Amino acid sequence: MRILLIEDEHKIAQALKRGLEQEAYAVDVLYEGIQGMARALRGNYDLLILDRMLPGVADGLEICRAIRKAGLHQPVLVLTAKDATADRVDGLDDGADDYLSKPFSFEELLARIRALLRRPNQTLGTSLKVADLELRPDTFTVQRDGKTIQLSNKEFALLEYFMRNPDRILTKDQIIKHVWDFDADILPNTVEAFVASLRQKVDRPFPQPLLHTVRGFGYKFTTTP
Numbered sequence: 298m299r300i301l302l303i304e305d306e307h308k309i310a311q312a313l314k315r316g317l318e319q320e321a322y323a324v325d326v327l328y329e330g331i332q333g334m335a336r337a338l339r340g341n342y343d344l345l346i347l348d349r350m351l352p353g354v355a356d357g358l359e360i361c362r363a364i365r366k367a368g369l370h371q372p373v374l375v376l377t378a379k380d381a382t383a384d385r386v387d388g389l390d391d392g393a394d395d396y397l398s399k400p401f402s403f404e405e406l407l408a409r410i411r412a413l414l415r416r417p418n419q420t421l422g423t424s425l426k427v428a429d430l431e432l433r434p435d436t437f438t439v440q441r442d443g444k445t446i447q448l449s450n451k452e453f454a455l456l457e458y459f460m461r462n463p464d465r466i467l468t469k470d471q472i473i474k475h476v477w478d479f480d481a482d483i484l485p486n487t488v489e490a491f492v493a494s495l496r497q498k499v500d501r502p503f504p505q506p507l508l509h510t511v512r513g514f515g516y517k518f519t520t521t522p
């Protein structure tokens with residue numbers, strides 16, 4: 298899952314980026330409101346984390362209003378030093394999905410992110426399931442047919458992206474945009490290499506393959522190829 302973080306306090310931004318990357322999220326950081334808004338409008342993010350007080354804009358919520366006006370629906374979490382009720386209501390009216398007042402704990406941030414990324418039809422905790430394969434973003438564990446599978450951070454992120462988009466053809470370009478950040482120089486054959494290693498662990502030992510190559514297009518994660 299790829300996250301855009303717009304936060305002008307470099308120390309906080311870098312600490313959040315490092316922490317989130319350890320949780321297998323890909324994170325792009327921008328430190329200023331105008332550039333942040335331009336990047337947010339280009340889309341391709343699964344979630345936005347937005348500081349409320351940003352240079353370049355009168356209010357971070359301007360970015361929120363702009364992306365909603367542009368028809369983008371990804372979840373937006375607003376970080377704020379203000380925690381007055383009126384400010385919260387403002388933010389929610391402007392299309393923010395959740396609020397977190399500084400200072401906050403990293404665990405709290407992670408919990409909010411997981412809740413926001415949960416699809417509306419996933420009511421049973423945070424676990425993702427396709428056939429006998431289960432991935433739990435909260436505990437970082439993957440099991441298939443009751444057996445635990447060890448994955449690297451990137452393999453985990455890749456599998457999570459596939460499992461959040463089952464039965465859809467995903468191009469290598471889409472995969473790169475959702476699993477890697479913009480500092481990573483990723484080529485399509487890097488994706489192929491990661492898919493191959495993921496397949497080795499998640500599919501090969503089991504009778505039913507889930508990760509299918511759609512020649513000329515990309516990949517499809519499905520029980521019904």
Ligand code: CA
Pocket residue numbers: 304305306348349350351
């Ligand atoms: Ca700020």
